[in-house]
Amino acid sequence: MTLQGRRVLLVYGLMGEVVAALRPFGLDYMQPLRDWLVAQGADTAVVPLQTAEPVSANAARLRVVLLDDPRPALIIAHSKGGLETLAALLDLEAQARCIGFLAMQSPFYGSPVADAVMGAKPLEAAAGGLARLLRIGSSEGVRDLTTGVRRLWMAAAAEPVARLLAALPVACLATEVREGSARGRERLHLAAAQWMERRGHGPNDGLVPVESALIPGARHLVLPGSHIATVSEGPGRDPVALMRAGLDALFSAERPPAA
Template identity: 55%
Template sequence: MDDAALARHLSGTRVLLCYGLLGEVIAGLAPVGMDYMGGQLAWLTGLGVAVQVVKLPTAAPVGVNAGRIAAAILSDPRPALLVGHSKGGLEALAALLVPGMAARCHGFIALQSPFFGSPVADLLLARRPVLMAVHHLARLSRLGTGRGLRDLTTPARQGWMRAHAPQVAALTAGLPVVTLATELRAEGHDWRDGLYRPLARWMQGQGAGPNDGLVPVASALLPGARQAVLPGCHRALVARGPGRDPVGVLRMALGLILAPA
């Protein structure tokens, strides 16, 4: 679907962007060359689409931020389309399970979200000094309490998914949902992929399978959703760089959302 067609289909719909952990910090570094969903935000704005970033303290618990996303959905009578990256996708999913929220939305796109948890979160949580440092840094930076890290662990996420399996199945049956995962491969073009390779190898050794350096592919694909696996590290779908096309990725995902089932 080309840009003009997308703009027509999205007329009257608000696109709500939900950042992942520390996303607001990375986005704030745009003046020094960092990019985090900035190209996607600018592209949607240029199409004339009503788009906004939901203000989230991204280190806060998933349930707390889900309430903020639900409030953003209710703040305007126009239907919403949610786009969440990483932890933001978990919070968007939880918001959509609030009674009445899915009916106010036209779709949900999750980019690299650890629906079934991240072994990296397990590793960090097992090291109390690291956990305390994250907790205090989050509080000082007003990003939340840091307790949101616990919500990313595999026990927490798998428990949540089991408890909400019927609701998630009903959601994906009634609302267009697209989940995109990434796999860090040897032929990566961006030097930043190399920063994730040690973790990617460690996760492979732990039996997590193909992954993007933070999230296993299997964890990022929501049952019942339209799915795709793309190459790259954990920021490959939201940050510009060599071999990356975050706008193209979002264009493709929106096309899947808007296409007939």
């Protein structure tokens, strides 16, 4: 698929807009992906969301963005942004304005880290206070990432999600951070990944278990890396290569087996 002239929407995960603002200080968030997409001739834009707002609120905003332009868009979403994209695309009008959806490391079935934060009152209060201080939402955005909330949502939406997968190319990219390959900032994700594995959550990227990031019936791709591997450059990280692999999976002629 050529990207020349194609409308592409990037949907940030939790705190994405805050990290993006710190790019002059050596941090970035999806900027390598945006730069590469623009270089390919794509009309690329970041969807303006407050990333700690509830999933439903941001899904409604994304729907408006899709409907405001008659051109169908390719959507590339990271982490929580994938949950909001999935919810938005269950609307048939929004779905008709999309040509494909690549979800990178999105906790469709929840994150044990969110469970830990929302299960401890001091941490929940701190998360809400930080979100309000940064003007990006509230703790409800974190609550929407918990395994209990997400499993209920996915179960309730099972039929419309299945219809979406039959109508539109959807690919889920998950990563697994591994000891010996984590470098720099990824070492923090490795410590979290080991904590999650000890609690029975299996291979994960330090925030999202691999099994949580894969929607049955979608196209799946599992690669090495931490939760920042697809959005941030650094030692051993090539987010553009991971995104390109995800796009190849998204538009592959081979259909995934039925769930």
